[in-house]
Amino acid sequence: MAPYLFKRFVSNLLALWVIVTVTFFLMKAIPGDPFTQEKALPKEILDALYKHYKLDAPLHEQYVTYLKSIITWDLGPSFKYKARDVGEIISSGFPISALLGLEAMAIALCVGITLGAIAALKQNLWQDYSCMVVAVIGISVPSFILAAFLQYFLSIKLDLFPVARWGTFQQSVLPAISLAALPTAFIARLTRANMLEVLSMDYIKTARSKGLSSRAVIAKHALRNSLLPIISYLGMLTANILTGSFIIEKIFGIPGLGQWFINSITNRDYTVIMGITVFYSILLLSSIFVVDIIYGWIDPRIKLGREPA
């Protein structure tokens, strides 16, 4: 196991370096810079700014400076938000996005697996059709439409939840539901498909013929085995959902990390772009890594680090 872990660690590091390098040069290739703005600046002022931020240095020097700042995790202040440090932006925004993401993930897992299981067990009955209609709606309605819809009916018309802002549990309900809709639907469909496959397996028939109660068969054998693909989906979902959603955070006025992915690029906020990219990559690479390990633990057929026989 240890050599496998080491190999994975090194290859992740390599992947990270590739990501940082590609991002850096792509970022520099986008026309415009942090100081290109609506109100153009006089030349004297621009020159002083370029000099201060060392943007007048040759590209390879800037690249080396960036690599150094990433290794020491001292990315400095944002170009646009001079009062904010990149490290501080991430450390204050991420917990909020992550909390909201976890809430959404919990909803997605509970509701998604339940819907999927019901649909599979009642295949081609009205329960199946209604669960799958819900799933199709969840996949096809964009989150911002759902968010606006929830805001209008549940906050303005029925006055059940606050319209926006962040801080209390009530304020997190609507954004969590909007965020959860798509993964819920996806998980429901995955569960249904896998469960149908598993239910037709021989070992289920064996279990039934042994005289096990139908509940035990479903809980111990069918459900457990049909959850495997969901776990690999969760790896991707975790990194995605924990780092927040631009549109949902914008609509509900949530001070999370999601908005920075888009805003930093439109602002050409170089330090923030790099910081966010590195942070997201680390999160994505490690969550995939963790999922791989969990996979081996759940499914004994997968042996990590061993040459295939």
Add this chain to the structure above:
Amino acid sequence: MKSIFSILFLVLVCFSCGKKGEEPSQTLSLNLAEDPDSLDPRVVRTLKDLTLVKQLFDGLMRMDQSGKPIPAIAESVDISEDQLTYTFHLREAKWTNHDPVTAEDFLFSWKSVLDPHFPTDYAHMLFPIKNAREAKCGKCSLDEVGIIALDEKTLVVQLENPTPYFLELVSFPTSFPVHSKIASQDSKWCLPPGDRFICNGPFSIKKWAPDASLELVKNECYWEKEKVLLPGITLSVISDNMTEGLLFEKGELDWLGQPLSNNISPEVLGKMRECGALNSYFVAGTFWLKFNTKVEPFNNQKMRQAFSYAINRQNIVSHILRGGQVAALEVLPPSMAIQSAPLFEDGNILLAQKLFKEALEENGWDEKTLPKITFSYSPSERNSKITQFVADEWRKIFGVEVAMEALEFKYYRQNCKQGKFQVGIGDWIADFNDPVSFLDLFKTKDNGLNDSQWEHAEYTALLDQALHERSIEKRKELLQRAEKILVEEMPVAPLYHYSFDYVKRGEVKDVVLSPIGSIDFKYASKKA
């Protein structure tokens, strides 16, 4: 006897209650479209941040309700006869930590703005000061800049040239003071959560939760605190204008619209316009089309005139914008207008067609050999509608092909700067309410703001003359002539003058709206 006293007492109580009837003002609830970039007055640059900083700081002067600078931290000012030396006598004012505001504080912050190593966008606001431009370019030392603190309460400023709007410049945030000791020792004094923030204005920071909210409270150390009625201002940060509209509808916000928050969403705008609740105020800004005077076909003056005269501006204002904007038949906005009559006629199609033909002949083109016209812009709801309308008029009136080129904002700006465009959109909002804030943009072709790359010897000479002119009347005459040349030459075709739309709750009163777009809540109140 006892009962008489008690009756008297009751009467007294009632009397005092009646007199006391004035209810205290409530906290104001506003929205910010995004977190402030910074709250250090020396570095702020967006209208939103400039507005915020004006609530937190007081400069030598402050704009009154009519947009004129009145003494603030300066109790009085002496101006020398040659208009080159300003002596400011400071009043007894305090920072939020009870230290006195001194001339040294002004000296420190102005010199840091002019320091070539200090990153700030608005240093040019101090360039009228002697040697300021040279110092910022590193050509002379900061000690040679014409600012002297004679004693703790006297600040002497020497100018390069007579600058009739100088008092307006010292009411602009770039020239506000910061606490010299704190700012030089504590590099984090102006960062969130704002517990170390030191200011000298009507309000101070209670709590700054980045991206979520900014809470301001009345500054009890402020020198004119009796004029400040609001106990505080709570600003939330919500960037979605639909959500903002819902919050206003629910009564959680007191004000919608620029400069603090977003453009009002079309849904809310429509609703508010119908019930007559939509307000607007003029802002010293002009939206225009800019022609690249270095590329065909707009290197020809008649071609530029033809394309400009053909546009019906009134249609844009009344059918597309539908706010308080006015059609622009001159470059300078109403608050600084110097012409007695419009400089050209709106939508003069016959003249436009005549000029177009003449321009074709002059260059030996016909409808087919005319270089293809590309109209560049950065798409937004407003920009897309205006450019489509204008391009359509050109197609109809001249029978030419117009290709549309929509580019991402910064990409577009960079292309304009590098001269990679034929005709595009642009605008300017003045930082101070004087004609030169606009006219100087076109003074030379290499000043970085003049995308049209237009230069005109007589125009430059007139502006130079105006720079040294001491008589207000003569100066105005020179500037009038300059604007006439600018409009005659048409490197930019003015379309309309700006106004900001806003909606507010009826209880909110006495908010000062300044012609440069910022708003001031110093005298404001909110009473149920």
